[in-house]
Structures are given as C-alpha cells and as structure tokens.
Amino acid sequence: MVIKRADLPQVANSIMNALHEDEIEIINELYEACQKGNMERIDELMELLLYDIEEHFLTEEELMREAEFFAYPMHKAEHDGMRKEVKALMESWKKNREAQEISNFIKDRLVPWLILHIARWDSTTAIHLGD
Numbered sequence: 001m002v003i004k005r006a007d008l009p010q011v012a013n014s015i016m017n018a019l020h021e022d023e024i025e026i027i028n029e030l031y032e033a034c035q036k037g038n039m040e041r042i043d044e045l046m047e048l049l050l051y052d053i054e055e056h057f058l059t060e061e062e063l064m065r066e067a068e069f070f071a072y073p074m075h076k077a078e079h080d081g082m083r084k085e086v087k088a089l090m091e092s093w094k095k096n097r098e099a100q101e102i103s104n105f106i107k108d109r110l111v112p113w114l115i116l117h118i119a120r121w122d123s124t125t126a127i128h129l130g131d
Contacts, residue, residue, distance in 0.1 A: 002031040003111045009118045011126035019056045026052050031106045034099040042099055046090055053086055069128050075121045
C-alpha cells in the first residue's frame with residue numbers, strides 16, 4: 001500500500017472525498033501489481049486509472065462550472081497537467097513495459113501530487129461548493 005485513506009486530506013464536499021477514496025484504491029492496486037510484476041493486471045489497472053482520473057477530474061470540473069467557481073481555470077490547469085503526465089506514462093508503459101517506471105511515478109509523483117492538490121485546490125473548491 002502506497003497511500004492510506006487516512007493520508008488523504010478530507011474536504012468539505014462528500015462527492016469529492018468519495019472520488020479521492022476510489023482513486024487511491026486503484027492507485028494502491030496498481031502499485032501492488034507493479035511490485036509483483038503482474039503485467040496483465042498492470043494493463044487492466046493502467047486503463048482503469050486513466051478512466052478514473054478523467055471521470056474524477058471531469059466531475060470536479062463540472063461542479064466548479066455549475067457553481068461558477070472563481071478559480072476554475074487554475075484548478076483545471078492542474079488537472080490538465082496530471083492528465084498529460086498519466087497519458088505519457090501509459091504510452092511509455094505500452095512501449096517499454098517497465099513496471100518500475102509506474103511504481104516510481106506513483107510513489108514519487110502521483111501520490112505527493114494528489115495529497116498537495118487536495119490540500120491546496122480541492123479544499124478551497126469544496127468550501128465554495130459546499131456539500
């Protein structure tokens with residue numbers, strides 16, 4: 001397990017909290033599959049992670065637009081940056097099949113980014129959105 005539910009900052013919006021909790025389950029499963037070298041499972045979970053991140057970000061972005069959240073462009077830009085990184089990781093995975101690259105990305109980039117993003121952007125967004 002690379003991230004525990006208790007490691008996630010909670011925000012003032014239950015939908016956002018649920019999105020984050022679902023995502024860390026996928027992240028943990030993918031990290032474990034990488035540690036075990038389970039290539040088929042990595043394939044499945046990389047696809048699932050891409051889908052989940054897109055759904056997570058689109059849901060938050062829709063909520064922000066509906067609420068006319070003032071910082072929507074900046075928050076979306078953060079999402080767009082991570083979208084790009086995860087898509088690049090997927091392309092690298094398809095080409096090189098290096099499980100360690102995914103493990104390193106999860107541990108050194110994705111998890112720290114997620115925690116910081118929740119604390120910095122999602123917490124402010126959630127206060128604006130309410131529950």
